[in-house]
Amino acid sequence: MRRLYHMPLSPFCRKVRLVLAEKKIEVELVEERPWEKRMDYLRLNPSGQIPMLRLDGLTLADSSAICEYLDEKYPAPPLLPRNPADRAEARRLAAWFDDKFHHEVTKNLLYERVNKRIAKSGYPDSAAIKAGAKNIKYHIDYIGWLMDQRRWLAGDEMSIADFAAAAQLSALDYINDVDWARSPAMKDWYSKIKSRPAFRTLLADLVPGFPPPAHYADLDF
Amino acid sequence: MRRLYHMPLSPFCRKVRLVLAEKKIEVELVEERPWEKRMDYLRLNPSGQIPMLRLDGLTLADSSAICEYLDEKYPAPPLLPRNPADRAEARRLAAWFDDKFHHEVTKNLLYERVNKRIAKSGYPDSAAIKAGAKNIKYHIDYIGWLMDQRRWLAGDEMSIADFAAAAQLSALDYINDVDWARSPAMKDWYSKIKSRPAFRTLLADLVPGFPPPAHYADLDF
Numbered sequence: 544m545r546r547l548y549h550m551p552l553s554p555f556c557r558k559v560r561l562v563l564a565e566k567k568i569e570v571e572l573v574e575e576r577p578w579e580k581r582m583d584y585l586r587l588n589p590s591g592q593i594p595m596l597r598l599d600g601l602t603l604a605d606s607s608a609i610c611e612y613l614d615e616k617y618p619a620p621p622l623l624p625r626n627p628a629d630r631a632e633a634r635r636l637a638a639w640f641d642d643k644f645h646h647e648v649t650k651n652l653l654y655e656r657v658n659k660r661i662a663k664s665g666y667p668d669s670a671a672i673k674a675g676a677k678n679i680k681y682h683i684d685y686i687g688w689l690m691d692q693r694r695w696l697a698g699d700e701m702s703i704a705d706f707a708a709a710a711q712l713s714a715l716d717y718i719n720d721v722d723w724a725r726s727p728a729m730k731d732w733y734s735k736i737k738s739r740p741a742f743r744t745l746l747a748d749l750v751p752g753f754p755p756p757a758h759y760a761d762l763d764f
Numbered sequence: 765m766r767r768l769y770h771m772p773l774s775p776f777c778r779k780v781r782l783v784l785a786e787k788k789i790e791v792e793l794v795e796e797r798p799w800e801k802r803m804d805y806l807r808l809n810p811s812g813q814i815p816m817l818r819l820d821g822l823t824l825a826d827s828s829a830i831c832e833y834l835d836e837k838y839p840a841p842p843l844l845p846r847n848p849a850d851r852a853e854a855r856r857l858a859a860w861f862d863d864k865f866h867h868e869v870t871k872n873l874l875y876e877r878v879n880k881r882i883a884k885s886g887y888p889d890s891a892a893i894k895a896g897a898k899n900i901k902y903h904i905d906y907i908g909w910l911m912d913q914r915r916w917l918a919g920d921e922m923s924i925a926d927f928a929a930a931a932q933l934s935a936l937d938y939i940n941d942v943d944w945a946r947s948p949a950m951k952d953w954y955s956k957i958k959s960r961p962a963f964r965t966l967l968a969d970l971v972p973g974f975p976p977p978a979h980y981a982d983l984d985f
Contacts, residue, residue, distance in 0.1 A: 589906065590860060590864055592864075599849070601849050601852070603852050603856070604856050605855065605856045605859040605860070605863075607828070607855065607859060608852045608853075608855035608856040608859060609852070611851065611852070611855055612848050612849070612851065612852040612855075615848040615851065616848045627833050627836040627837045628820070628822050628833070630832065630833065630836065631822070631824050631829045631830070631832070631833040632829075634826065634828065634829035634832055634833075635824070635825050635826045635829040638826040638828060638829060639811060639826070642826075643811055643813075685810065
């Protein structure tokens with residue numbers, strides 16, 4: 544049984560889906576709504592968070608731990624460079640998007656606009672949305688600045704940093720919250736990663752009640 | 765120049781200090797208050813977060829990326845088990861404490877009681893403190909449950925999971941917010957890790973205006 548418990552717009556699930564697809568590991572996708580706190584789910588994954596992956600007879604949780612496992616067990620193509628200094632840079636940037644970008648941007652935009660409505664847990668907080676819309680500019684500029692100097696976010700090779708960033712941005716792009724015109728360097732990078740076969744699964748997502756903008760699935764956006 | 769930019773009670777800095785000490789890497793400690801947003805610091809570490817480590821001619825940021833780097837470059841003693849499944853379990857639990865415990869407990873207790881006063885950014889929020897005091901019970905019970913079955917948090921060997929957990933708990937113990945009587949199994953585990961030579965640096969910390977309780981530095985607490 545190869546199964547990923549996920550939600551379509553969760554950036555952490557999207558990161559793992561991208562990595563699985565890059566490594567050509569097919570899994571069954573099962574939707575899990577963490578706020579329902581299903582006992583059967585909590586017994587397997589006491590943190591209650593998504594994603595959770597069942598693979599190789601194991602129950603794996605925490606998206607970074609899952610990606611490191613996949614890279615150790617299924618090394619092609621690699622998610623991390625060879626030498627420790629370059630690996631540290633890739634992991635620093637993956638954490639930047641998983642942690643800093645997620646708290647400053649994704650939570651304020653995606654969780655306010657979408658998750659609250661799906662979970663029926665209140666109305667969007669307009670101050671949070673305003674903060675998210677302001678914060679994303681600074682992150683776009685940082686990506687643009689990195690891409691002025693590098694082929695991929697963490698250096699010359701594609702790495703987990705690119706998947707972590709693309710996972711957050713693709714979820715926000717689904718609700719039309721990314722201003723691609725702000726940084727041509729970022730847009731070039733995103734179109735490179737968006738046209739990879741691994742990205743197709745994300746572009747096919749449809750969340751009832753939230754139709755994506757026309758450009759979302761368009762490779763020539 | 766081997767230098768760690770830190771704050772004494774930051775759990776992420778404490779995790780890195782424990783790992784450095786276990787691996788017998790001596791560094792100069794430099795206090796950095798992230799809310800001051802020093803330009804010289806931001807130029808080196810644009811996330812503005814602590815810790816940041818200067819070592820081997822590199823500038824390393826993000827506590828997990830730093831620990832993985834240290835383990836790859838200075839492998840003795842190891843922070844992670846050998847096989848991928850056990851490594852995933854150690855990383856899952858390290859993330860549990862870095863992420864879940866930190867958000868549910870440490871932010872609500874330590875940051876409300878101490879950081880707000882040091883940063884002069886307002887008064888402690890009593891609802892947050894109440895939530896933190898309630899949440900920590902569940903985490904203590906989880907640690908107790910793990911320690912009923914294992915020698916160390918992630919299995920038979922000490923790992924990054926133990927340092928991540930001890931870093932959060934030791935910072936909370938400094939402000940007397942850990943009820944050690946709640947779980948004898950957790951207390952046994954903590955006294956084992958607390959008596960390691962690497963822990964001494966943490967036990968010597970003194971934050972002006974916040975004297976620790978008598979038992980804080982006592983190995984027989």
